[in-house]
Amino acid sequence: MRDVLPPDSARRRALVARFASAMELAGYAEVVVPILEELGVFERMGEATDVVTKEMYDFTDRDGRQVALRPELTAGVVRAFVQHRPQLPWKVWCGGTNFRHERPQKGRYRMFDQVGVETLGVDDPDLDVEVVALAWQFLANVGLQQVTLLVNSLGDHDDRSRYSEAVRAHFEAHRDALSEAALVTLDRNPLRLLDSKRPADAEVIANAPRLVDHRSDEANEHYERVLGGLRSVGVPYVEAPLLVRGLDYYRRTTFELASGSLDAAQNALGGGGRYDGLSEDLGGPPTDGIGFALGVDRVLLACDAEDAFPAPDNSVVAFVVDLVGGGAARDITHELRAVGLAADRRFGGGSMKSQMKSADRSGAAFAILVGEDEMAANEVTLRPLRGHDGPGGEQRRVPRNSLVEELQRLAPSMGTAQIAHETDGNG
Ligand code: HAM
Numbered sequence: 001m002r003d004v005l006p007p008d009s010a011r012r013r014a015l016v017a018r019f020a021s022a023m024e025l026a027g028y029a030e031v032v033v034p035i036l037e038e039l040g041v042f043e044r045m046g047e048a049t050d051v052v053t054k055e056m057y058d059f060t061d062r063d064g065r066q067v068a069l070r071p072e073l074t075a076g077v078v079r080a081f082v083q084h085r086p087q088l089p090w091k092v093w094c095g096g097t098n099f100r101h102e103r104p105q106k107g108r109y110r111m112f113d114q115v116g117v118e119t120l121g122v123d124d125p126d127l128d129v130e131v132v133a134l135a136w137q138f139l140a141n142v143g144l145q146q147v148t149l150l151v152n153s154l155g156d157h158d159d160r161s162r163y164s165e166a167v168r169a170h171f172e173a174h175r176d177a178l179s180e181a182a183l184v185t186l187d188r189n190p191l192r193l194l195d196s197k198r199p200a201d202a203e204v205i206a207n208a209p210r211l212v213d214h215r216s217d218e219a220n221e222h223y224e225r226v227l228g229g230l231r232s233v234g235v236p237y238v239e240a241p242l243l244v245r246g247l248d249y250y251r252r253t254t255f256e257l258a259s260g261s262l263d264a265a266q267n268a269l270g271g272g273g274r275y276d277g278l279s280e281d282l283g284g285p286p287t288d289g290i291g292f293a294l295g296v297d298r299v300l301l302a303c304d305a306e307d308a309f310p311a312p313d314n315s316v317v318a319f320v321v322d323l324v325g326g327g328a329a330r331d332i333t334h335e336l337r338a339v340g341l342a343a344d345r346r347f348g349g350g351s352m353k354s355q356m357k358s359a360d361r362s363g364a365a366f367a368i369l370v371g372e373d374e375m376a377a378n379e380v381t382l383r384p385l386r387g388h389d390g391p392g393g394e395q396r397r398v399p400r401n402s403l404v405e406e407l408q409r410l411a412p413s414m415g416t417a418q419i420a421h422e423t424d425g426n427g
Helices: 008-025 039-043 074-084 123-143 157-173 180-188 190-193 199-206 216-234 296-306 326-338 351-360 372-377 398-408 419-424
Strands: 036-038 058-060 066-069 092-101 109-121 148-152 249-258 268-274 289-297 318-322 343-344 368-369 379-384 396-399
Touching: 008 109, 008 123, 008 296, 036 039, 036 074, 039 066, 039 074, 058 249, 074 092, 074 109, 074 289, 109 123, 109 268, 123 148, 123 216, 123 249, 123 268, 123 289, 123 296, 123 419, 148 216, 157 180, 157 190, 180 190, 180 199, 190 199, 216 249, 249 289, 249 296, 268 296, 268 343, 318 326, 318 351, 326 343, 326 368, 326 398, 368 372, 368 398, 372 379, 379 398, 396 398
Parallel strands: 318 343, 318 368
Antiparallel strands: 036 066, 058 066, 092 109, 109 289, 148 249, 249 268, 268 289, 368 379, 379 396
16 A cells, blocks of 8 residues: 655646546546445456456455455446436546555556546447547646557457457467466456467467457447547557457457556556446446546656656745744744735744745745844845745845735745645646
8 A cells, every 4th residue: 555745645636636627628527436335346347357356455344245445436436327327428537546456566556546537328439539539638738748549449248258259269279388377367368368468478369369350340330430530639549459458348449548658567557448338237227338547656657757747836935934932933824824825934943044944945935034123123024035036036124014915916926836726736
């Protein structure tokens, strides 16, 4: 499990805020679903899904009920859809923490965050285009340039089953040439072998039956229209006929966003696809569905690698340096915060020099100095700090009762914390 400390925490929050605004601009409203659900909700995702069979944090609660920490968001969102039956189409975005008992390594954690969208009740291939384009555009807007969009279609339910059998037969016939690990996967989910990255299995995989030969005409037509739509809106894609994805519920369109700046084993920034049967599997009416999720942790790792999306500047506007005893610092910080000006101070006093060091470290635009002199004159000294001390930014004395007004006049033009807090930074 992981802790997120400052300043990473602010950057993560800014990323989620950016995602929220982008999705809301496209008509998606937020849905919040539980972190803990009945185990059955996740089991519907399929017995062949590793995430369900091998990686779930499931346990019996005090009432003897089988429950699990969510390994992803889709199953819970579709369960909520089935339970509340909102009007169709239902377009929602969702974010939060998930748990998978994986082998932790850089970019792969047991506790990780996702943001994503789900849409229920629309069969139109243009919706697939919308959903894929939203994921793509978001990563581009965040500043990531080394992203490849991989697209595939798994065909309809029956296509997928027939293809799965054909693939199983092929791999069974070549058992001798497969690695130990591949044989284990073969028994549980032959399709999953197709996107195995083990070099030992590459040759058998290369000769496997092709998905395109097993897709129905309808599925092919849907797929062609999705690809045509992506070309039309200018989202570049690479067809990936072996892209199967790890969750069992996918039908027809599937896609993944791979980063060129992360290690190949953990390079998926996100993925998604259609899950047209999931509502029924969860006891609801037959309803088409499609969505995606992005891994927040991985998107931020890719941002590190590409020098994109810096942490927002959440530093305060004013840092009070109180040389008289602390009472002025208490009162002034309170007064500034009350009108929405970001302010901080140091506790425990200290020399002018050490307090000024704290002021500098805080990133504040101004130090507000209160010494014996200022106290006596009912004034404060306003000292612009590094980066704010250019022309016109000289140190000066200000009457104590016009400090707020003076800072309000100066702060908005400086792009400092007060504004950053309101917009969650990063413009
Ligand atoms: P997923 O491919 O399992 O899909 O996860 C989506 C993204 O979450 C991955 O591409 C990755 O960035 C991130 N992720 C997954 N596992 C981990 C982990 N252990 N540590 C860090 N990041 C991780 C889904 O979860 C589907 N529910 C997506 C979807 C939504 N399909 C339709 N709607």
